Amino acid sequence: MRSFAPVLALLCLVGCNTSPTYHQDIRPIIEGRCANCHKTGGVAPFVLDSYAAAKTMGPAIADSTQKGRMPPWLATGNDVGGYLRDPSLTAEQKDLIKKWVEGGMPEGDAKKPGAALPDLGGGLAKVDLTLKMPEAYVPQVLPDDYRCFVLRWPMTTPTYVTGVNGVPGNAKIVHHVALYLVDGEAAQYPPMWDAEDATPGYQCFGGPFGSRPQQFPVKLLTAWLPGYQGQTFPRGGGVLIPPGSTVVLQMHYSSLEAAPTADQTAMEFSLSPTVTKQLAYQPFLKFDWVAGQMEIPPNKNEVIHEHRADPRPNFGLLGSPLNTTNGFTLEAVMFHMHTLGTRGELWLHKADKSKKKILEIPRWDFHWQQEYQLAEPVRFEPGDELRVKCVFDNSKAVSKLTNWGENSDEEMCVANILSSE
Numbered sequence: 001m002r003s004f005a006p007v008l009a010l011l012c013l014v015g016c017n018t019s020p021t022y023h024q025d026i027r028p029i030i031e032g033r034c035a036n037c038h039k040t041g042g043v044a045p046f047v048l049d050s051y052a053a054a055k056t057m058g059p060a061i062a063d064s065t066q067k068g069r070m071p072p073w074l075a076t077g078n079d080v081g082g083y084l085r086d087p088s089l090t091a092e093q094k095d096l097i098k099k100w101v102e103g104g105m106p107e108g109d110a111k112k113p114g115a116a117l118p119d120l121g122g123g124l125a126k127v128d129l130t131l132k133m134p135e136a137y138v139p140q141v142l143p144d145d146y147r148c149f150v151l152r153w154p155m156t157t158p159t160y161v162t163g164v165n166g167v168p169g170n171a172k173i174v175h176h177v178a179l180y181l182v183d184g185e186a187a188q189y190p191p192m193w194d195a196e197d198a199t200p201g202y203q204c205f206g207g208p209f210g211s212r213p214q215q216f217p218v219k220l221l222t223a224w225l226p227g228y229q230g231q232t233f234p235r236g237g238g239v240l241i242p243p244g245s246t247v248v249l250q251m252h253y254s255s256l257e258a259a260p261t262a263d264q265t266a267m268e269f270s271l272s273p274t275v276t277k278q279l280a281y282q283p284f285l286k287f288d289w290v291a292g293q294m295e296i297p298p299n300k301n302e303v304i305h306e307h308r309a310d311p312r313p314n315f316g317l318l319g320s321p322l323n324t325t326n327g328f329t330l331e332a333v334m335f336h337m338h339t340l341g342t343r344g345e346l347w348l349h350k351a352d353k354s355k356k357k358i359l360e361i362p363r364w365d366f367h368w369q370q371e372y373q374l375a376e377p378v379r380f381e382p383g384d385e386l387r388v389k390c391v392f393d394n395s396k397a398v399s400k401l402t403n404w405g406e407n408s409d410e411e412m413c414v415a416n417i418l419s420s421e
């Protein structure tokens with residue numbers, strides 16, 4: 001046996017003592033991809049700011065990263081060059097965490113921390129306008145309260161929004177935020193609904209109009225998740241806000257991790273009088289669904305609704321300000337289903353019969369909706385088609401026949417496409 005010892009020692013120099021350590025391998029991942037939320041006062045329920053904290057949570061961290069629950073980013077790769085600011089961990093990074101936990105979570109040398117991960121960027125280059133909820137609000141509906149607040153748009157000339165960021169008043173309970181542009185005739189309604197309700201804001205779930213009789217095309221401005229830095233719209237684009245518009249802030253409060261206490265969230269905007277291209281969210285969906293033909297029968301764990309078409313005729317009907325006669329460019333996508341949704345896909349079918357995956361969400365989670373900006377703009381040419389696919393699981397304990405609707409016990413299937421001409 002003795003004769004093997006030097007050989008083993010030599011091999012070990014390169015191979016045996018390879019358990020990753022906290023300071024060299026794990027800390028850069030946590031600081032670069034987790035600490036923005038898992039920090040004191042952050043949105044996550046525990047902090048990951050030290051070796052001790054990471055060690056305590058080690059097995060949970062390995063499990064949630066292996067299964068892709070953390071960091072919360074639902075999209076997996078597409079066929080068009082990926083997404084901007086994609087924080088998901090690489091297979092190697094996930095593997096390092098797993099090996100570190102299996103190796104007993106050694107600390108390593110605090111004086112020689114591993115190199116920081118590349119910064120994902122993001123954030124707003126400048127803040128030109130901040131609009132705050134007019135009053136503080138304490139969530140009344142537990143554990144999930146969906147509430148809309150009216151932000152009067154103060155600009156008196158047509159102005160482009162080129163980036164949006166949220167500043168949560170109470171990060172412990174703000175789960176996600178959607179911002180809607182309500183312009184034209186519709187702009188008068190949200191302030192009325194707000195006034196009818198004695199507490200600040202008004203109840204809403206699916207969008208700024210909820211299931212009220214006044215139905216206008218819903219114009220999404222952006223969606224924002226606490227913990228993520230604000231988004232600047234891609235490639236110098238901006239969304240035009242006409243004077244007199246109402247901006248509706250839809251707050252989703254969750255009291256699962258913290259008691260419901262007052263919140264007064266603000267939104268920051270980057271503005272510009274001119275942009276390289278005008279952007280607008282154009283919803284792609286099937287009109288028959290909205291008319292009640294999206295049945296999701298009870299006790300079925302895989303109900304698929306799919307729609308393939310040239311979306312352009314419907315964009316106009318849904319209030320798009322863009323002229324798409326010669327096609328359009330897909331810049332970002334936001335998928336929308338409610339809580340029965342399990343999977344979502346958006347595909348581009350080219351006229352030459354080839355197809356490209358634009359967005360895939362293999363494990364839909366209503367609580368982590370966000371905008372996925374495409375790293376490369378994708379052109380939709382006349383003759384092409386888009387296909388949206390939604391999969392629903394209606395096998396839960398209280399399962400009932402479900403259909404399209406704005407309410408939380410109804411469903412939707414929409415690919416909101418941030419587009420330019």
Ligand code: HEC
Binds near residue numbers: 043065070071227
């Ligand atoms: C955008 C904010 C955000 C980021 C980034 C984030 N987390 Fe979380 N994390 C949360 C929130 C909020 C929860 C509470 C559960 C929930 O709301 O889904 C949570 C829960 C967890 C949990 C317990 C629940 C579970 O799913 O396992 C673990 C473990 C965890 N995070 C680890 C991580 C790690 C490791 C990273 C980085 C690789 C990370 N998180 C990045 C916000 C975040």
